[in-house]
Amino acid sequence: MAALEVSELSHSFGSLDVLSDISLRVGQGEFVSIVGPSGSGKSTLFHLVGGLLKPTAGKISIGGEDAVGRRGLIGYMPQAPALMPWRTIEDNVVLARELGGVRKKEARGLAREWLSKVGLDGFARSYPHQLSGGMQQRVAFLRALLADKELICLDEPFSALDAMLRAEMHRWLLDIWEQNRRSILFVTHSIEEALLLSDSVYVFTRRPATVLERVEVPFDRPRRDEVVDDPTFIRLRRRLTDLLTASPR
Template sequence: MADTALDITGLSHSYGDLHVLEDISLRVGKGEFVSIVGPSGSGKSTLFHLIGGLLTPATGTIGIDGAHANGRRGLIGYMPQAPALLPWRTIEDNVVLAREIGGAPKRGTRPQARDWLAKVGLDGFARSYPHELSGGMQQRVAFLRALLAGRDLICLDEPFSALDAMLRAEMHRWLLDIWEQDRRSILFVTHNIEEALLLSDTVYVFTRRPATVLERVEVPFERPRRAEVVDDPTFVRLRRRLTDLLTASPR
């Protein structure tokens, strides 16, 4: 479908006798922010490896921008839990890494990288090295690297899990502001229910392993979304609903 960035149907995967995913179906619309929440070890990271083409599913199909994508690499932007910046490369060099690997000309990518560094509050840090930046700043660089990979779909694998509560809240605000400007399609994995509801248009709740989709929840709040929405009675009810689903998750 032209309005779908990611379309997964009947996806299952195992590691030998360990059955990890079972009949997963989900979609991410163009410009949509979708989150997945589920118990630890429920296969959320495995799902990202399948979407990114690092693994080929046992059964089911993955469609990216309307094209069959099972086992195909290089179709998504990806941000892991840790920033994973190369310490010997400058911040600018880290930002353009994905484009560089893809063969994009340096003449066009470096000015774009510097423009985006300025937009995210890192103007003047292009020639710095990762160890000179704080954890939150490194996360911004990692997100820009995924953003500038030039793919319409970006997968974010618990990118804020290692940050303290104050910095995490700051990163939420920052991510929403940047996403409002660019509106890429995002699939976001998190263990944090409040984070999922604050950021997302749709939340998929996974069961325990072997994981399947327990429920799909549409988040009704308007955008641009502000931090105060967490006090809205509807937000509180949804947070309780998702907490109850995860607590009672079968298997």
Template structure:
């Protein structure tokens, strides 16, 4: 039996000396190479949960285990992609990627070569020597995802990575993310407000209640991979979408 990429054991989180309860005994896991989405109402503690997994906060009770190691309150065990691309504006696009490779222990010369190879694979090689401000929002998010993908940590946390994009760009980015993930199969935990996005991308969806959050249901996503861009036309897709919508409301 393989060790889960992530295990949360009975996570409670309170603020203001217990007056504000955010998480109420959450236990969940992400298997190796599994893509799991968390969806819940605004204010249900999804951001707090990511801070706990990343070691930026400590739970009031419960434990975080990453790759079979007890990591509660400890940083440096995850790669993270935020809502905004947050690329370093003073470094070129290639240099932003090279940094992730160098942190992973790759020599600078090899990092430069690999960065350009990866930028070519995602269709952005012509921007290798440009600075992030010349890229569109979707392009910046591609570079941001690539930087997270190439970081050495095996677990990736994606925090509503496409939430700031327009609908068409978001749809294109979802398809792009699926294609890149299929090639690498990293363990991913995604937070999203979009039911369609969760169904399109995930192996499993975890639905949270409003705060203090508990898990309402864990839903295996039954669609084969690679996923079809026309998946939303299938009756089962819309049945699951309605079911999750009803859970959230």
């Protein structure tokens, strides 16, 4: 059973066609990325998967069940951390658990356990403005992780970070994901990022977006930074670059 199955999905905003006949799959425990030109509807796809929008046509199933228009089935991390400034770090982390009816004491205990695992031990009672950008991103991912959903959607979570911090976050994300193995759908503009993190990559065309190609990433896990120097990695990066360059308008 797939964590996510999208079949022949299309969506329009009035006369503006955004997605056209999109089909993709995220298996249990898979890390799948989407790359495509700016404005190609990648974030719209997330809104459809998350139930915030209903598609013009097509099907969405999560865990084998119809998910069209149904909210609360995924963990979600947006581009910006979107932490609530009036809540402490532990209270931000446990928000989804609280909304799900888990007792606050129990949820906070879980938050502190995971904050320690992700290198934020001692920051449970801090507030978002007291943390660096990278630390805030860790909190946002942890909030998505502790939503306790099989599928987590990550929408360009590292796009605003500088190159060094972005590389650090890649290592951190892979380490945490290796321990947990949730199913992840990841949107990025970075081909190298997609290849470094993913099991497979879907290449979208320009709007209205279709799937131009699905590319398998053949590297073993655990995966480390040195893979970017592998000749196969370099060939795949060139392949994806060529596909995006040739993407039909």
